[in-house]
Amino acid sequence: MTRRPEDKRAATERGAPENAHNHHTVEKIGGTSMSRARELIDTILVGERSGGDLYSRVFVVSAFGGITDKLLEHKKSDEPGVYALFAQADNEHGWMDALSDVSRAMREINADMFEEAADRHAADDFVRERVEGARGCLIDLQRLCSYGHFQLGEHMQTIREMLSALGEAHSANNLALLLRRESVNARFVDLTGWRDETQPNLNERIHRAFDEVDLDRELPIVTGYSQCREGLMREFDRGYSEVTFATIAALTGAREAIIHKEFHLSSADPRLVGPENVRKIGRTNYDVADQLSNMGMEAIHPKAAKKLRQAGVPLRVANAFEPHDPGTLIDAEPASEPGVEMVTGLPVTSLELFEQDMVGVKGYDASILEVLTRHRVRIVSKSSNANSIVHHVEAPLKAIRRVERDLGERYPSARINARRAGIVSIIGRDLKGLGVMLEGLKALDAAGIEPISAQETGRGVDVQFVVRSEDREEAVKTLHRSFIEKAEATRLKEAA
Numbered sequence: 001m002t003r004r005p006e007d008k009r010a011a012t013e014r015g016a017p018e019n020a021h022n023h024h025t026v027e028k029i030g031g032t033s034m035s036r037a038r039e040l041i042d043t044i045l046v047g048e049r050s051g052g053d054l055y056s057r058v059f060v061v062s063a064f065g066g067i068t069d070k071l072l073e074h075k076k077s078d079e080p081g082v083y084a085l086f087a088q089a090d091n092e093h094g095w096m097d098a099l100s101d102v103s104r105a106m107r108e109i110n111a112d113m114f115e116e117a118a119d120r121h122a123a124d125d126f127v128r129e130r131v132e133g134a135r136g137c138l139i140d141l142q143r144l145c146s147y148g149h150f151q152l153g154e155h156m157q158t159i160r161e162m163l164s165a166l167g168e169a170h171s172a173n174n175l176a177l178l179l180r181r182e183s184v185n186a187r188f189v190d191l192t193g194w195r196d197e198t199q200p201n202l203n204e205r206i207h208r209a210f211d212e213v214d215l216d217r218e219l220p221i222v223t224g225y226s227q228c229r230e231g232l233m234r235e236f237d238r239g240y241s242e243v244t245f246a247t248i249a250a251l252t253g254a255r256e257a258i259i260h261k262e263f264h265l266s267s268a269d270p271r272l273v274g275p276e277n278v279r280k281i282g283r284t285n286y287d288v289a290d291q292l293s294n295m296g297m298e299a300i301h302p303k304a305a306k307k308l309r310q311a312g313v314p315l316r317v318a319n320a321f322e323p324h325d326p327g328t329l330i331d332a333e334p335a336s337e338p339g340v341e342m343v344t345g346l347p348v349t350s351l352e353l354f355e356q357d358m359v360g361v362k363g364y365d366a367s368i369l370e371v372l373t374r375h376r377v378r379i380v381s382k383s384s385n386a387n388s389i390v391h392h393v394e395a396p397l398k399a400i401r402r403v404e405r406d407l408g409e410r411y412p413s414a415r416i417n418a419r420r421a422g423i424v425s426i427i428g429r430d431l432k433g434l435g436v437m438l439e440g441l442k443a444l445d446a447a448g449i450e451p452i453s454a455q456e457t458g459r460g461v462d463v464q465f466v467v468r469s470e471d472r473e474e475a476v477k478t479l480h481r482s483f484i485e486k487a488e489a490t491r492l493k494e495a496a
Helices: 005-013 037-045 067-071 082-088 094-113 117-144 152-181 202-210 232-251 286-294 302-311 364-374 397-410 436-446 469-495
Strands: 025-029 057-061 186-189 219-223 256-261 283-285 315-319 328-331 342-354 378-384 388-394 415-427 453-456 462-468
Touching: 025 037, 025 232, 037 152, 057 152, 057 232, 067 082, 067 094, 067 152, 082 094, 082 152, 094 117, 094 152, 117 152, 152 186, 152 219, 152 232, 202 232, 219 232, 232 256, 232 302, 283 286, 286 302, 286 328, 286 342, 286 415, 342 378, 342 397, 342 469, 364 378, 364 388, 364 397, 378 453, 397 415, 415 469, 436 453, 436 462, 436 469, 462 469
Parallel strands: 025 057, 025 256, 057 219, 186 219, 256 315, 283 328
Antiparallel strands: 315 328, 342 388, 342 415, 378 388, 415 462, 453 462
């Protein structure tokens, strides 16, 4: 594509390569959707497109559903995968069996995905090369670290990244093979740094990969993991694929970034309040996206959202299996009028430190924060008064117990309590003037739910209610009925 000099200057100023195409999109497919790859051919990948309409798009893909759990550890249950077993191993080889299990799972996916024997064999050969290469590397490292001069702990972050990369490389290679069978000129773009002796930073890695890509004639299928000098997993852990996706969109000057999910970004979890009661949000902004992320309902990782926001790239969240629906657009624009957009809930642990002598003494807050940070406990919300500080956190029970122990040693006269609770949040771009706090308390009271606490920051984007753990789901349903379903019923009545 020929570009005007002023277009090139603008691209250079924002860090985009000169071959950036302002008419292209960068799109991400999550692991659950990738597990339905053949259906995606009929929706977002090919569908009714032909010729040039197939191109001017970049797809960043996650590993197939469940594969990263097997490679690292289960995201919810913490059941150990290859990484966790390797970290625990001395001379045991439990991690080897786990890696063989990953290989079998990948080959089963290949068998389900490819009807043509040639494609299936090519996919199996790719899996064999990557998995056995990783196995050899881990065996050599284990042997090396049997000598006192080399410490395994110094290499664990690198191992975590190498193992995680196997999943994304597998899914991206498979999808490219599948698309080529559909007569699409798909190009596998491997950002995992496999057998690459250089150590570029993330921007350099992406620039190199896209230097020779012709977006007008090729459909790049890109690994969600990118090996780089910064070490994506060190900062983002398993949120790395969205950071890769956002960085590609920002660097290439994309017209729009699109995340394809199995559902629309809706006013509540349809499994909880009923699919007939939710409504698609349609349009919101990055401020709301950040609040959703804080409540565990990530539209996008907040660091990825920051990259898109700063690059001026709007984000769209769409349903991968409803290709004609535009989904929800997320940009930097404020709301045209006040309104509630979503009600969501999150199970938390309320960690309270009460110290009668705290009043007027500095340092308690900083000290508690240091302990929570050291044990990697995520803070969702907090509140305090003269002699108590409460943090509502999301963390495994064992991490909470470690925090309690450390705080008890630091403040032996303090009373430390941890109890399960739920936070229910009402979110919108502009809630000012709606009396959300008061109306929310009335609705909960009418439903027989007594909040433990309630708070709003004054910015007018969210109001939070802390309730008993067993009341969380009912509180979401109650507040959704009060703020979303009643408003929708009124709107429909007026329209009629």
